[in-house]
Structure formats: structure tokens, C-alpha cells
Amino acid sequence: MTAAAGSSLPTLVSHALCPYVQRVAIVLHEKGLAFERRTVDLAHKPAWFLALSPLGKTPVLQVRGEALFESAVICEYLDEVAMPPLHPQDPLQRARHRAWMEFGSAVLNTIGTFYAAPHEAALQASAQQLHGRFVQLEQALAQRGGPGPYFAGADFCMVDAVFGPVFRYFDVIDTLPGVVDLGLWRGVPQVADWRQALAQRASLRQAVDAGYPEGLRAFLRARGSALSRRMGAEAAP
Ligand SMILES: N[C@@H](CCC(=O)N[C@@H](CS)C(=O)NCC(=O)O)C(=O)O
Incomplete structure (x- = not known):
């Protein structure tokens, strides 16, 4: 799911092969949440990326003025804010x-x-x-x-x-x-x-x-x- 340019949708800072990016993209899709992608070359990390990602790693999810990092944390956040739940209730x-x-x-x-x-x-x-x-x-x-x-x-x-x-x-x-x-x-x-x-x-x-x-x-x-x-x-x- 990709959004129109200039929208305020969440942006998933991505690398084409990264499995941690994939898990976030999967959860976004399961939740029916539209998002944009911004791809980064991890072999030549640009300054804008290093400013967003404290560990210099993908994924980062830019959402409502925050840059969330660590895929598991991002997935947990998405599970708290959007249905359906992907974790058990118990x-x-x-x-x-x-x-x-x-x-x-x-x-x-x-x-x-x-x-x-x-x-x-x-x-x-x-x-x-x-x-x-x-x-x-x-x-x-x-x-x-x-x-x-x-x-x-x-x-x-x-x-x-x-x-x-x-x-x-x-x-x-x-x-x-x-x-x-x-x-x-x-x-x-x-x-x-x-x-x-x-x-x-x-x-x-x-x-x-x-x-x-x-x-x-x-x-x-x-x-x-x-x-x-x-x-x-x-x-x-
Ligand atoms: N624990 C991190 C791991 C993320 C990670 O290792 N990403 C790799 C790409 S798959 C990365 O950005 N590597 C660049 C580097 O370590 O310099 C997460 O779950 O988000």
C-alpha cells in the first residue's frame, strides 16, 4: 500500500532486502494502514537517515512527528493503535x-x-x-x-x-x-x-x-x- 506524495501518512524507512522492515510492512498491511516508503542505501547512509535512526538501522517508522526505531517496538505500537489485534489477549x-x-x-x-x-x-x-x-x-x-x-x-x-x-x-x-x-x-x-x-x-x-x-x-x-x-x-x- 503506497500513499500519494505529500500526504501525512506514516513513512516506513526501508531497505529492499531487510527482514525487519518486512515485518513492519506486514503488520501495517494486516492492520489496513496506508503508508509511504522511503528507501535508504545502507552501504552509504545519508545524513537524514542517521539523524532519524539512532543505531543507523532500518526500519524506522515516521509517524505523527516521531521516528520510531526497532521493528519489534514498532510492531507493538501498531498493535496498540490499530485493529485487529495480532497478539493474544491472555x-x-x-x-x-x-x-x-x-x-x-x-x-x-x-x-x-x-x-x-x-x-x-x-x-x-x-x-x-x-x-x-x-x-x-x-x-x-x-x-x-x-x-x-x-x-x-x-x-x-x-x-x-x-x-x-x-x-x-x-x-x-x-x-x-x-x-x-x-x-x-x-x-x-x-x-x-x-x-x-x-x-x-x-x-x-x-x-x-x-x-x-x-x-x-x-x-x-x-x-x-x-x-x-x-x-x-x-x-x-
Ligand atoms: N533490532 C533491529 C535490527 C534491524 C537491522 O539489523 N537492520 C539492518 C538491515 S536488515 C540494518 O539496518 N543494518 C545496517 C547496519 O547495521 O549498519 C530491528 O529489529 O529493527
């Missing part, structure tokens, strides 16, 4: 969901270790760690006590907004040479179903633009990592 369950959001950020860090792994042994080790995280998620999904398709059952929630961008990486990574052999998705059928349901959700689809897969491939190829070297073995596009 405080204990809400705390549990917030904990799994944190877990999602930890998985993003592991994905970073995976694609930056300097050599094959480190790549294998971080693949194993990722697989372990997916097994933990499979166990969390088993606690639903019923069918999905989402983290808590039939209703889309904040944890889903966090894991949609996590899984989106693998729409590209799974297609890279030799990655299938790493067994990332071995024995996690409920996670695989969850991933598929999220990929079909409208809010997930609008969170990135059509250039995302190619942009991510270029980013991965440029890491100088073991994964980049595997990509070097790919057929030229």
Missing part, C-alpha cells in the same frame, strides 16, 4: 508470543552466519544450527494442539509477521547449488506447511517488491562466502 500467551518473536530475530542472526560462513565447514555448522532451530519451531507448533495454518492456529498473529521474512530467504537459498543436501527442512513438516501458508498471505507478498529474489541473489553472491562460492558454480543467468 497476558501469558502474549508473553509467549513475544518470546517467539525474539527467537525469530535469533534465527535471522543464524541466517546471517550461514550466508557469511567463510568456508564449507562453517557453512555446514551453521546449516546444522539452522536445522536445530527449525526442529525447535516444529515442537512449538506441536503445542498448538490443533491445525494451523499459522503459528497459533487459524488466525494470523505477530509471530507469523516475524517468520514470514525468515522463511522468505529460503525461497532463494533453497534453489542454490548443493543447498538441498544441507537438509535444512529434514523432519519439520509442520514448519514446511507453515512456511507455505505464510508465502501465500497477501501481507507477506506485498512486503517486498518484484526485484527481491534477484536482489537477494546478488547480495548473497557478493558475500565472498562459502555460499557465494557455491553460487559461482551456478549457470550464468
Whole structure:
């Protein structure tokens, strides 16, 4: 959802590949809130961006004269001001969901270790760690006590907004040479179903633009990592 120029709608300061930006874009869409985007080049951070973002990171949400930073905080704010709620009503369950959001950020860090792994042994080790995280998620999904398709059952929630961008990486990574052999998705059928349901959700689809897969491939190829070297073995596009 993009607003007309010159409006006073919230502005999401974005980077095309950032999973933390995506979670905010997803929540805005789930809430039916119109917003504008302003894209920043994180390799050459402009002064206006550094003035808004104390840690120099995306996302920032500019809203009513404030520049909010930290994606989880922005998502919590949006959940307080707009319907429908994406957190459970019960405080204990809400705390549990917030904990799994944190877990999602930890998985993003592991994905970073995976694609930056300097050599094959480190790549294998971080693949194993990722697989372990997916097994933990499979166990969390088993606690639903019923069918999905989402983290808590039939209703889309904040944890889903966090894991949609996590899984989106693998729409590209799974297609890279030799990655299938790493067994990332071995024995996690409920996670695989969850991933598929999220990929079909409208809010997930609008969170990135059509250039995302190619942009991510270029980013991965440029890491100088073991994964980049595997990509070097790919057929030229
Ligand atoms: N904890 C932050 C993490 C945000 C983050 O790491 N953003 C990355 C892009 S995906 C960034 O801006 N990196 C630039 C940098 O660290 O210099 C959040 O949840 O908003």
C-alpha cells in the first residue's frame, strides 16, 4: 500500500532486502494502514537517515512527528493503535508470543552466519544450527494442539509477521547449488506447511517488491562466502 506524495501518512524507512522492515510492512498491511516508503542505501547512509535512526538501522517508522526505531517496538505500537489485534489477549500467551518473536530475530542472526560462513565447514555448522532451530519451531507448533495454518492456529498473529521474512530467504537459498543436501527442512513438516501458508498471505507478498529474489541473489553472491562460492558454480543467468 503506497500513499500519494505529500500526504501525512506514516513513512516506513526501508531497505529492499531487510527482514525487519518486512515485518513492519506486514503488520501495517494486516492492520489496513496506508503508508509511504522511503528507501535508504545502507552501504552509504545519508545524513537524514542517521539523524532519524539512532543505531543507523532500518526500519524506522515516521509517524505523527516521531521516528520510531526497532521493528519489534514498532510492531507493538501498531498493535496498540490499530485493529485487529495480532497478539493474544491472555497476558501469558502474549508473553509467549513475544518470546517467539525474539527467537525469530535469533534465527535471522543464524541466517546471517550461514550466508557469511567463510568456508564449507562453517557453512555446514551453521546449516546444522539452522536445522536445530527449525526442529525447535516444529515442537512449538506441536503445542498448538490443533491445525494451523499459522503459528497459533487459524488466525494470523505477530509471530507469523516475524517468520514470514525468515522463511522468505529460503525461497532463494533453497534453489542454490548443493543447498538441498544441507537438509535444512529434514523432519519439520509442520514448519514446511507453515512456511507455505505464510508465502501465500497477501501481507507477506506485498512486503517486498518484484526485484527481491534477484536482489537477494546478488547480495548473497557478493558475500565472498562459502555460499557465494557455491553460487559461482551456478549457470550464468
Ligand atoms: N533490532 C533491529 C535490527 C534491524 C537491522 O539489523 N537492520 C539492518 C538491515 S536488515 C540494518 O539496518 N543494518 C545496517 C547496519 O547495521 O549498519 C530491528 O529489529 O529493527
